[in-house]
Amino acid sequence: MIKISNLTFGYSRKKILFQDLNLQMQEGHIYGLLGKNGAGKSTLLKNIAGLVFPQQGVCEVNGFDSSKRLPAFLQDLFFIPEEVYMPALTAAQFIKSTGHFYPAFDEKQFNQMLDEFDVPADTLLNKLSFGQQKKVIIAFGLSTNTSLLIMDEPTNGLDIPSKSQFRKIIASALTENRCIIISTHQVRDLDNLIDTVLVVHQQKIILNKSLDEISEELKFSTVATVGSDVLYAEESVRGMNTITQNTNGSYSKVDLELLFNAIINDKNTITEILNR
Amino acid sequence: MNQTFNINRFSMLFKKHTLENYKTYLMSVGVLAGLLVLFMGIASYANDGYLLLGFQEAFFVIFLLLAGCIFTSLVFADLGDKKKAIPALTLPASHFEKYLVSWLYSFLIFQLLYVALFYLIAALIISFGHDVPGRENVLLDLFDKDRMAYMAFVLYPFIHSVILFGAIYFEKLHFIKTGFAFFTGIFLLGLLNRPIISSMIDETIRGTTIFSPLDITDGKNYWTIFPPEIQKQTIGIVLGIIVVILWVSAYFRLKEKEV
Numbered sequence: 001m002i003k004i005s006n007l008t009f010g011y012s013r014k015k016i017l018f019q020d021l022n023l024q025m026q027e028g029h030i031y032g033l034l035g036k037n038g039a040g041k042s043t044l045l046k047n048i049a050g051l052v053f054p055q056q057g058v059c060e061v062n063g064f065d066s067s068k069r070l071p072a073f074l075q076d077l078f079f080i081p082e083e084v085y086m087p088a089l090t091a092a093q094f095i096k097s098t099g100h101f102y103p104a105f106d107e108k109q110f111n112q113m114l115d116e117f118d119v120p121a122d123t124l125l126n127k128l129s130f131g132q133q134k135k136v137i138i139a140f141g142l143s144t145n146t147s148l149l150i151m152d153e154p155t156n157g158l159d160i161p162s163k164s165q166f167r168k169i170i171a172s173a174l175t176e177n178r179c180i181i182i183s184t185h186q187v188r189d190l191d192n193l194i195d196t197v198l199v200v201h202q203q204k205i206i207l208n209k210s211l212d213e214i215s216e217e218l219k220f221s222t223v224a225t226v227g228s229d230v231l232y233a234e235e236s237v238r239g240m241n242t243i244t245q246n247t248n249g250s251y252s253k254v255d256l257e258l259l260f261n262a263i264i265n266d267k268n269t270i271t272e273i274l275n276r
Numbered sequence: 277m278n279q280t281f282n283i284n285r286f287s288m289l290f291k292k293h294t295l296e297n298y299k300t301y302l303m304s305v306g307v308l309a310g311l312l313v314l315f316m317g318i319a320s321y322a323n324d325g326y327l328l329l330g331f332q333e334a335f336f337v338i339f340l341l342l343a344g345c346i347f348t349s350l351v352f353a354d355l356g357d358k359k360k361a362i363p364a365l366t367l368p369a370s371h372f373e374k375y376l377v378s379w380l381y382s383f384l385i386f387q388l389l390y391v392a393l394f395y396l397i398a399a400l401i402i403s404f405g406h407d408v409p410g411r412e413n414v415l416l417d418l419f420d421k422d423r424m425a426y427m428a429f430v431l432y433p434f435i436h437s438v439i440l441f442g443a444i445y446f447e448k449l450h451f452i453k454t455g456f457a458f459f460t461g462i463f464l465l466g467l468l469n470r471p472i473i474s475s476m477i478d479e480t481i482r483g484t485t486i487f488s489p490l491d492i493t494d495g496k497n498y499w500t501i502f503p504p505e506i507q508k509q510t511i512g513i514v515l516g517i518i519v520v521i522l523w524v525s526a527y528f529r530l531k532e533k534e535v
Contacts, residue, residue, distance in 0.1 A: 049366060051535045069531075070279045075368035085359035087296045097292040101285075101368045 001027050001148065001179050002048060007057035009040075009047055017043055019203045021057070025196075027147060028176040029210075032194035033183035034260050039200045041183040042082065045150050048181070049079045061148055075102055078141040082153040086125035086133045094125060094140070104145035113139035116165060131157045138166065142173045149173075151182045155189040167193045187257040197256065199263050206271050207263060211254045217273055219246040220255045231269055232262035245273060280372050289369045293377050301381075305389065308343050312397045315339075325405025325413070329423065332398055332416035337428040340390055341435055348382040348439040349451035352530070356447040361535045371531045379523070383436055387429070391418075434515055437522035444529045462486075487511055 002025040010016040017040045025031055035041045046052045047059050050066035050073070059066045064073035089097065091114060099105040114121055117135040119128065125136055134157045141149055155163050170193055174180060184190060197214065199207040218231075222239045233242045241258050262270045277285075312335065319331040354360035364374070395415065402413050418425050442454025469486050482491040482498065490501045503511075 046535065051362060051365060053532075053534060069365065069371065071282070071285060071368045071370050072277065072279060074366055077366065079362060079366045081359070081362045083359045085357075085363060088299065089296065093295065097295045098367070100288060101292075 001025055001062060003060045004047070005058050005060075007047065007054045007059060009043065009052065009054045011043075013055070016055075017203065018047075021203075021205060023198075023205050023208065025179055025181070027179045028174070029196050030170065030174055030180045030182065030194045031196045031198055032187075032190040032256070033181055033198045033200065034187060034256070035183075035185075035200035036264060037185060040203075041185075041200055042152050044200060045079070045152050045181065045183055048148075049077060049150055050074075051079070076146045077148045077150070078102070078144045078146045080137055080141045080149075080151045080154055082156060084130075084133050084137045086128070086136065088124050088126045090124060091119070091121045091136060094136075098140075099143075102144035102146060106143050106145060109145075110139055110143035113142060113169060116169065117162065131159060131162065134158060135162060138169075142169065145178075147178055149178065149180045151180070153184055153186075154182060155184060155186055163189055167191075187260050190256060194256075197254075197259070199260065201264060207274060209274055214254050214259065214274060215246065215252055216249070217246055218252075218254075218259070218270070219244045219250060220252045220258060231273075232258070232266050234258060234261060243270065280370050281376075282370075282373075285369050286373045286376065289367075289373050290377055290380075292367075293381070304347065305393065308339070308390075309393055309397060312339060312394060313401070316398060316401050320401050320405050326411060327398065327402055327405060327413060329414070329416055333423050333425045336394055336416060336418075336425050337431075339394070340387070340428050340432060343390065344382070344386055344432060345435055345439050345455075346451060347386055348436055349443050349454060351378040351382045351440070352443040353450065355444065355530075355533055356450070358535055361533070365533060365535060372527065375527045375530050379440070382440065383433070387432065430512075433519045437519040437526075441522045441526045441529070444526050444533070 002023070004021055004023040007018055007021040007023075008016060009018045009021075021044075033041050033044065043052065047054060048061060048066060050059075050069040053067045061073060062076060064070055066073065087094065091110075095105070095107055095110060099107060099110070111121070114136065117132075117139060119132050119135050119139070125133060128136065134154070138151070138154060141151070155166060158166060167189075170180065170182075182190060182194065194211070196210045197207055198205055220241070220243055222236065222241050224239050226233045226240050226242060227244075229244050230240075230242045231244060233240045235241075241255060243255075243258060243262050246252070259270070315335055316327060316331070319335070320327040354364050367374075398415055402415060405413055416425055417423070418429075420426075438458055439451070439454055442457065443450045446453040465486055469484060470481060473484055473490065474481055477490075477492065480493040482493055484490050489503065492499050492501065
């Protein structure tokens with residue numbers, strides 16, 4: 001579905017953000033895009049959506065070159081930015097003015113999601129709080145039923161109950177024809193939601209693995225003392241959270257935050273194991 | 277479905293733009309109407325209810341160009357605001373359709389509304405005034421050859437194309453930056469005009485500005501050389517080409533817009 005080939009991008013010729021980046025993403029997955037501040041998560045998403053253009057290489061979505069922004073490409077993609085803008089319209093007016101640009105837009109689905117998010121339907125959207133505006137645009141983006149849904153820091157501005165609703169709604173919106181990409185620096189917000197982890201670090205995608213693949217290779221556990229086989233450890237109130245190599249095929253839940261910190265701080269060992 | 281222009285998609289975009297902006301546009305029309313009433317009302321009051329054709333002509337041209345400039349400079353303002361630019365650029369319509377909506381509103385619809393508004397207000401003010409003996413209080417005839425009001429429609433495309441290009445080229449303060457760039461360009465062209473002409477003519481040049489007759493000194497004689505009539509048409513054609521180039525450039529700038 002998404003094919004990025006030899007992509008080089010920088011906001012100026014001297015400061016390159018991505019160098020010769022290659023990446024493929026498929027339908028039927030929810031990708032979690034992780035990276036430190038300034039690593040280029042939003043920029044990568046913008047390259048995919050055709051909002052910025054690569055200096056070299058190409059980014060294709062469903063066979064369309066993103067940078068051309070053709071209507072056929074745009075009507076099968078919805079991008080939810082970190083900061084949203086809503087016009088001075090009610091939700092009903094907004095779907096009337098914008099919904100029909102997306103062939104698979106489902107009005108009933110949109111209204112149901114607004115109900116679940118507890119957003120008033122008759123208030124002007126620009127008068128809603130930031131969190132509520134975000135919920136409206138998330139509900140709208142999901143109701144467009146585009147094959148690609150990109151969300152840049154979608155949980156920013158959501159309260160705790162809304163984050164849980166968000167996870168539930170996203171999980172229910174995934175179909176085998178749809179690809180959802182969520183970027184965040186709040187790694188815990190993606191717990192129990194994503195099935196594939198992408199990590200952007202130092203101009204490269206250093207990890208692109210499903211959680212199943214990760215748990216096949218690595219074991220996440222909390223122990224009292226750190227043994228010699230530990231690849232990475234962090235102190236917590238319950239003891240030491242550790243990552244060890246999974247040599248006996250046992251299952252453990254992937255601790256995304258621990259994995260992310262391990263990759264960023266001790267990149268080579270962990271990524272070599274995962275990428276071998 | 278055609279990826280450059282589709283009438284259904286275009287009409288959806290036009291309706292969306294209208295629905296989201298009509299309140300702002302109506303308020304702008306209100307402000308413009310207020311200014312026209314104020315200025316033409318004062319002019320009429322100061323002349324015992326007689327609205328001079330010269331005043332009507334001046335107000336018509338000045339307000340058309342000024343209001344048109346301000347309005348046009350704002351038609352792509354959303355693209356300078358990251359929050360608004362992302363939904364605008366990812367909306368499933370072609371760049372040409374998005375450009376055409378802005379062009380229609382700032383060029384065609386603006387001029388039609390302006391002419392209607394101007395005549396409505398001028399007619400109202402004239403109806404409140406009265407005829408001065410020996411002079412009939414009449415409305416301006418835009419196509420009166422003795423007057424130059426129609427020149428506003430010749431100037432407007434040029435001004436519009438410059439401002440439209442500036443509106444998409446600059447991210448912020450479109451009106452001021454475009455005006456600054458335009459006048460800087462004119463100033464530099466004016467400065468270069470004299471050395472360029474000097475390099476082509478041996479006689480001493482007394483003074484010259486762009487697109488104007490040439491004053492030269494030949495011994496003790498002074499001459500003013502007027503361009504032949506055919507060259508006036510050439511200037512018109514060159515300006516027309518510049519207008520088209522700027523309109524097309526603005527479209528390509530929109531295609532290349534990044535956020």
